[in-house]
Amino acid sequence: MSAAGSAAGLDARLVVRRPGFDLDLDLRAAPGEVVALLGPNGAGKSTALRALAGLVPLADGHVRVDGRDLTGLPPERRGVGMVFQEYLLFPHLSALENVAFGPRAQGAGRREARRRAAEWLEHVGLADQASARPRALSGGQAQRVALARALAVRPGLLLLDEPLSALDAHTRLEVRAALRRHLAGFAGASVMVTHDPLDALTLADRLVVVEEGRLVQQGAPADVARHPRTPYVARLVGLNLFRGRADGGTVALADGGLKIDAVTSPEGDVFLAFEPSAVALYRSRPDGSPRNLWKARVTAVESRGDRFRIRLDVGGGEAAPGGGPEVSADVTAAAVADLSLAEGVCTWVSVKATEVRVYPA
Numbered sequence: 001m002s003a004a005g006s007a008a009g010l011d012a013r014l015v016v017r018r019p020g021f022d023l024d025l026d027l028r029a030a031p032g033e034v035v036a037l038l039g040p041n042g043a044g045k046s047t048a049l050r051a052l053a054g055l056v057p058l059a060d061g062h063v064r065v066d067g068r069d070l071t072g073l074p075p076e077r078r079g080v081g082m083v084f085q086e087y088l089l090f091p092h093l094s095a096l097e098n099v100a101f102g103p104r105a106q107g108a109g110r111r112e113a114r115r116r117a118a119e120w121l122e123h124v125g126l127a128d129q130a131s132a133r134p135r136a137l138s139g140g141q142a143q144r145v146a147l148a149r150a151l152a153v154r155p156g157l158l159l160l161d162e163p164l165s166a167l168d169a170h171t172r173l174e175v176r177a178a179l180r181r182h183l184a185g186f187a188g189a190s191v192m193v194t195h196d197p198l199d200a201l202t203l204a205d206r207l208v209v210v211e212e213g214r215l216v217q218q219g220a221p222a223d224v225a226r227h228p229r230t231p232y233v234a235r236l237v238g239l240n241l242f243r244g245r246a247d248g249g250t251v252a253l254a255d256g257g258l259k260i261d262a263v264t265s266p267e268g269d270v271f272l273a274f275e276p277s278a279v280a281l282y283r284s285r286p287d288g289s290p291r292n293l294w295k296a297r298v299t300a301v302e303s304r305g306d307r308f309r310i311r312l313d314v315g316g317g318e319a320a321p322g323g324g325p326e327v328s329a330d331v332t333a334a335a336v337a338d339l340s341l342a343e344g345v346c347t348w349v350s351v352k353a354t355e356v357r358v359y360p361a
């Protein structure tokens with residue numbers, strides 16, 4: 001839709017300037033759509049969310065929700081729902097009064113506000129905690145009350161800042177499932193900041209990746225996970241990622257001179273990606289000389305649950321492996337023992353051409 005501002009959902013351009021940092025981000029979210037903002041520390045995710053809320057002034061740009069121009073309005077007049085770490089529940093109010101606060105502030109009568117609050121507590125499964133004070137609630141319950149409080153104002157836009165980060169692992173699972181249900185039932189647009197790839201992949205319809213104040217990649221979670229376009233995204237989803245030039249199914253990597261064969265590949269400038277689990281390691285040169293076989297030096301061995309992630313410096317020739325690109329491999333504990341994998345050890349590495357994905361840069 002055009003700048004006329006009649007589009008439903010969120011339509012924003014957020015420009016924020018600070019010494020040493022500037023954010024310039026176009027952000028759209030359709031009604032019912034959940035957008036996750038991802039990015040490294042200091043990328044500007046929280047700044048973007050706060051700019052949408054009216055807590056950080058815009059140097060330029062606009063914020064429109066359902067065609068209504070919110071640019072320049074103070075936070076309390078935006079009608080935006082917020083689940084932010086610093087907007088904790090009011091400690092002196094009961095769960096019910098906390099949720100009723102928004103509707104009251106919007107002008108609903110006391111009884112009507114309490115009725116709506118009770119309905120919301122019921123929705124989030126906390127009807128029996130209506131009279132409890134926040135400190136009597138568990139972390140997960142408090143977070144569900146915060147969500148009820150945000151939704152009770154019937155916002156056109158819901159903003160969530162790391163909604164699950166303060167919870168322990170078990171509670172996180174529970175609240176993630178509840179949050180997913182509520183987001184699915186929410187008719188407005190949602191924007192969520194998260195550090196956790198699992199939250200992003202399970203809760204969002206679309207990922208928007210921000211680095212140094214700019215959008216670097218966006219798309220459906222599965223698409224972004226399969227086709228990362230920056231090293232940050234590749235690390236986030238645990239893929240090996242390289243830039244290179246493809247010629248007839250062989251990609252010459254931009255860094256280190258290595259060549260990798262793929263089964264199908266476009267021509268020209270490409271990204272090349274493969275899973276750490278697609279990398280095989282051998283003590284000695286394997287028979288039959290598969291394609292994509294290199295000598296490498298182990299630079300790190302990291303434990304990850306029931307597997308180990310091995311970081312390898314690949315290339316540099318058989319006599320002196322190293323000095324090439326970094327490749328990650330996931331192997332079992334048995335393989336670590338069999339191959340005596342440890343920092344500095346040399347090993348043979350192969351990746352099947354069928355496991356290599358190549359896509360245009």
Ligand SMILES: Nc1ncnc2c1ncn2[C@@H]1O[C@H](COP(=O)(O)OP(=O)(O)OP(=O)(O)O)[C@@H](O)[C@H]1O
Binds near residue numbers: 021041042045047
């Ligand atoms: N209140 C503030 N005053 C001045 N600078 C700030 C303020 N808040 C953040 N910054 C700076 O603005 C930049 C963007 O920070 P922001 O918190 O938005 O990033 P982020 O992507 O949310 O990072 P994180 O993942 O660490 O929370 C950083 O350089 C940060 O140091």
